[in-house]
Amino acid sequence: MPGIFHQSAKVADKRKAGSYLSYDQIYNATYPFSLEPLPYEHNALEPAIDAKTMEIHHGRHHQGYINNLNNALENHSDLQEMTLSDLVSRLNELPEEVKTAVQNHGGGHLNHVIFWNTMSPNGSSATGSFAEAVNRDFGSLENLKAELKRATGVFGSGWAWVAAEENGRLKVVQTSNQDNPLTDGLTPLTGVDVWEHAYYLNYQNLRGDYVDAWLDLVHWEKVSEIYEENLAG
Missing domain, CATH: 3.55.40.20 (Iron/manganese superoxide dismutase, C-terminal domain)
Incomplete structure (x- = not known):
């Protein structure tokens, strides 16, 4: 697997609110998971994506995935040290009683963090x-x-x-x-x-x-x- 999975399981540095997350920060987050602020204002992507959609999508849907993922792992201390990337990449190795929850809610959390952090109000060019x-x-x-x-x-x-x-x-x-x-x-x-x-x-x-x-x-x-x-x- 790509080398990023073998980096430190804990991300020590603290980011400023409203900044972009690195993939190290995204992939190596561990339980309990939390909702990070968007790297831009809710209305920053208008007219392509309106502020109301962003507020609902980020604050309710994404938060819901995080809540359900944390609930699924609450009684599985052996899984709580696993990074978000390890939980998703090693999905088929997980106990059956949490596998579906991690697939749906761990995947939902990871997918959305990537989504938010690879958009920009003005777009940009490949380099x-x-x-x-x-x-x-x-x-x-x-x-x-x-x-x-x-x-x-x-x-x-x-x-x-x-x-x-x-x-x-x-x-x-x-x-x-x-x-x-x-x-x-x-x-x-x-x-x-x-x-x-x-x-x-x-x-x-x-x-x-x-x-x-x-x-x-x-x-x-x-x-x-x-x-x-x-x-x-």
Whole structure:
């Protein structure tokens, strides 16, 4: 698995409220899990994503996943030292009585932290070795975006991801519900939430319009940084 899983289980440094989380901070968080503030204001992504949707999505839906994950682990002290990434990547090794809760709520927590932390009000451009990998594996960033949009056709609720294999090769994958590519041995770099609660207030059934708007928000520079630090070389 990518080397990030073998870093310290505890994240010692404290971040300023409203700043972006590193993947080290995201992946290596441990029980009890908590809801971090967004790295921007609720209205910062308008008109693509409205403030009300952000408030409900972040403050209620995401908080709900965290509450349920903590509740599931409350009586499993042997699992409480596992990092969030280990819980999700080693899902099939977990006891049956907590496996489904971790799949749904641990996945939900991880998916949403990645989602919030790879968006930016003004978007950004791919750089460095990630940009090179995009050109190698997709031909261009526009081709990658088109493939990602096609992947948002997942039936029902789910996600579409840009993910990387251990050797750094990029691929676009779908996951259902709150499943995460980590469980299949891939490193998620960015993903779009296509559950209806992510877009329905503004877009109703027009999922494609929401995805088009989201593609303009992707913080490709942050994605490039994640790739460079964990997968390049």
